[in-house]
Amino acid sequence: MNGHGEEGQSAFEIGVVVPRRVLKEGGESDDCVEVLVDEFRKAGLIVDRVLGFQEEFLKLAAPLETLGRAAAELQLKKQTHIGLELPFQWDEAEAFVRQPDGALFSWCERFHCYRHIIYGLMNKGDSVLTLKYDSKEFHWEPGESLLQKLELEGVIKEVFPLHDEIKRKQLLRSWALNGWDFTRQPIDEIYSYFGTKIATYFAFLGMYTRWILFPAVFGLMLQLVDLGSMQLLVLPTFFISVIVWAALFFQFWKRKNSALLARWQISCPVGAGPGCKFLEMEWSSLQLQSPVELLKKWGSDKTKEELFQRGEWTGRLMRFRNDAIVILSIICLQLPFELAYAHLYEVIGSDLMKFGLTVIYLFAIQYFNKIGGKISVNLIKYENNESTEYSADSLIYKVFGLYFMQSYIGIFYHALLHRNFLTLRRVLIQRLIVSEVLDNLMENSLPFLKYSYKKYRAIRKKRKRDKGSSVGKTQFNYRVEKEYLKPSYSASVGEELEDGLFDDFLELALQFGMIMMFACAFPPAFLFAALNNIAEIRTDALKLLAMFKRPIPRAAATIGAWLNIFQFLMVMSICTNCILLVCLYDQEGKWKIEPGLAAIIIMEHILLLIKFVFSRIVPEEPAWVRANRMKNATQAQNVYSKQLLRSISGNEKVSAGLEKIK
């Protein structure tokens, strides 16, 4: 291998936590942890054992070859130099494209390989092995995964990816604490450290922040400058420019996403997401069959087609049913509750009562969200989604419905029924400031508090145990132990499907909805949002780098369901702003259609048209990305077509022969 970028491979990237035991002399050979370490070493991993306060930590690293062999076993598909994605082969590693940072495998692929290696430690003999853990004994059956067995027995407490101290510090400097260059982020380094999904989030956040500066400045100007008689036209102008801005933003985001994918050697075009994931799925389910079998199985039988049709439609019906359940329960249960709160808040006079009501309400919605999340996760289990990323998207839609109602219906109530624009503005400012200050604070302080508490408890336990032996300062000596105590980057709903990105995206989407849907009521909101986002980039970066365990990398390389949600919010905002304008210009409640109302309705339709025209005329994939992709495909076929053809027609003859025999 070329040797560049390989030094990073020897860093310890996975931690396995086992309890600290009293080691007996001589009895080591069948102690389960010793066996585990032995097996790790046999599998080609480098193991570093660290004794912490209460636990023992096994830090694992893998030389490139170990990873490569695992990738070959996994038939991991990688981009080759001719553009085709092919299953990895260790002997032909030269044929595969390297990452932007020079490494052969991305962090996501490495993690996948690690998982494959450590969960693939089987008892390869024929006899049952007896393992000991402290005084307990248990049997390791042939063909059973050692790690799963140990997890089941409670010996292994956790397996988690470790931070890479060098890269982490580098990122902290260049990213989280990078003071004044507001929106520039080292996306490629983020990608190689955290994987595609998180890097995509930050790329989106950065681009969103850069773009939002325009309406922020515009909104501020409108607030400060008094245009006299033109004042009536100011809000519609702002509204139109904001909608155009948003439509352009999403199209250009899609382009940027395509460009990122091309840079990261991920061959799926943004639009073709489902197919790409499906491919992986199909691949794993088909790879065990021989091609001849496949040819037979897939032949031209119509029944297969019908089967697929049926499967497709039942799956779709199931999902439709679930969505209907969620939507109906949101409308029937949540809507009245929210309206009741908004109404009571408006009706009650005393401030104390109002405060009490809000406290009760806040507790209630916490509870609501938790229940909603659980129900959604359960519903999704009955859907046959093609991959976990599909299920995660399905969850996002369902839970977002909940938050959507929660966040906006109260504001609508103020806007529409009471036509109280001052209250509306106050509520908007309140919420934006709350989200800016409180959320960012909470995001960082909560995990820190959790970590501190865990640390404190661990130290106290240690002290209790060591009572009298040493009264000096007790400190953590090992980084890995500190990391173990840090909370993991997980979502507030449905941990098994989503990670902490859910909450970060949710925050962003709710903010976007807030500023867009009520753009006419309060133009300077964009400035709040812009400031918030500049802070958000840094707090999120800090959170990921310092507060949490290193997150498990996810393969998805688009913002997925969130893009649809953002676009939905944008379309909604066209409608809501029109309603707001009607309310604003029609203070007497005459509802006469001419000329104002008609103008507003026509404007709404034109804006809707613009949105859909933009999504047509701005191509989602930059021409150079497409050209690159096409070039790869044609090149591959150009170079290897002859030998491929020979083998295909040879293969044909074989299968034709087989059929004749039958």
Added chain:
Amino acid sequence: MNGHGEEGQSAFEIGVVVPRRVLKEGGESDDCVEVLVDEFRKAGLIVDRVLGFQEEFLKLAAPLETLGRAAAELQLKKQTHIGLELPFQWDEAEAFVRQPDGALFSWCERFHCYRHIIYGLMNKGDSVLTLKYDSKEFHWEPGESLLQKLELEGVIKEVFPLHDEIKRKQLLRSWALNGWDFTRQPIDEIYSYFGTKIATYFAFLGMYTRWILFPAVFGLMLQLVDLGSMQLLVLPTFFISVIVWAALFFQFWKRKNSALLARWQISCPVGAGPGCKFLEMEWSSLQLQSPVELLKKWGSDKTKEELFQRGEWTGRLMRFRNDAIVILSIICLQLPFELAYAHLYEVIGSDLMKFGLTVIYLFAIQYFNKIGGKISVNLIKYENNESTEYSADSLIYKVFGLYFMQSYIGIFYHALLHRNFLTLRRVLIQRLIVSEVLDNLMENSLPFLKYSYKKYRAIRKKRKRDKGSSVGKTQFNYRVEKEYLKPSYSASVGEELEDGLFDDFLELALQFGMIMMFACAFPPAFLFAALNNIAEIRTDALKLLAMFKRPIPRAAATIGAWLNIFQFLMVMSICTNCILLVCLYDQEGKWKIEPGLAAIIIMEHILLLIKFVFSRIVPEEPAWVRANRMKNATQAQNVYSKQLLRSISGNEKVSAGLEKIK
């Protein structure tokens, strides 16, 4: 080869028309027609010479091998059994998937090969050959295409595809004259006879006709049954169900189109149209370079990327400018004209004046359309569209804008300004009947008349020449001569970009717009449309089979721009029907918003939502098609990955070595 489906290959498929000459004895060797026939035969074609009245016809047929060798020279990409599309190789013909009818090449591919063969007849020697035509002499330079030379000199009058009499008669029986099974069509046979584009048109027409039966029956029922007090709700119900019907129809059409493509072994998914075509383009421009050159050229140079970006945006701006020109001129020039006509027609009392006005108007719009078409074609020349099919789409959009204004603005005028629903209904019925009867009649009689006139003229000339020699009946003895006299299947605008399908689709789209946009005004219109379409299938089939020359096959396999136009009409119809409902329920012109108007506006928004939700939740590609495609891809990679990888990494080493040398 297997021998099945090959008998069709020996049919004569191309006709070349040369003038009938007075043959001199002995001087044949340098007569250009003799040379041409010789060259044809040398190229492996079978030539049949037919002496007609005035012209001589060279009927060409090609054995499979000749076609195969031409396809290999063309590097024609074909689907292989493992799912990859690879350039055709004659020696490995077994590796390629056959057509549904058992032939190796589709009609479109065959035509492409024929063209390649006959236009590829070069003077391969070093010396200039002197050819004679009657008394004229001209020089055939080395490396010059003989056919182009002869076309330039006026010796070859036309090259056109010939009808295949056996298949034509079969299709006439099973399709055009197939009496009572309304909508069933032998799509596969149409495909193998006319190529993808025409088969797709008929598949669309058939499905549209089948689907339209539902609203036709529903609309008729509404007309016949009197619901008493519920009458007010009838029209909105009809409106909603029609919109839902249309939204479903288009989604299911996309699915059907995908399925058709899969059946015809065309690998482009419907959504990815542009990429697919682009691929072909790229392919032809890249195939001359060696892979090593390509690797260098495409390397990681950023300038290339910027170049692409710039090219992409200037192209887009150009197109945007053109569209703006077209839209502005339609609004500024055509709209006032149409409104003036509608207004005058309403104002003028005397019927004679009205008639006169209409005649003038009809002449004027004929002229308008011609000018519009010419301007559009000229504008498109400045766009750098990636392929002719793109240019054709661009033309379709532009010309449709013209027809859209022309067809609907007058009706709107009646509906909105005069609120004269009776006139509106009368106009609708008028137009539908006119389009039904007149268009169908014209479509078939006009080409027949043209043909008869040409025939008559030919016979008269012949008689003049043969004066006195024979006074008996003069008849055409050869089918090929009759075919030559038939008009070709060409569009009324922009012959070089579109063929007769343009007019057929235009008719369909205008009809769809008419019935959808005014659905609330006249529900039984759907019945008219359904009857019209049942007739349309037959008349169009008859037209293609009996009235015209066999059309030149086109490779595009979707209905392209027309799908977007249909969907645009559908969205428009949501808005127009809402306006109609407002007019209908608000006869006094009060324009009070509550409760009717508000309900209608809300309904409009919900329908728009439904349209876009449907286009999300109904997948455009059936699961089995996708699975099939994926299976192919994975299979290919499964079987051949190892040998591919070896050659890639070998190739890598070579190019790395090359770079080192430099």
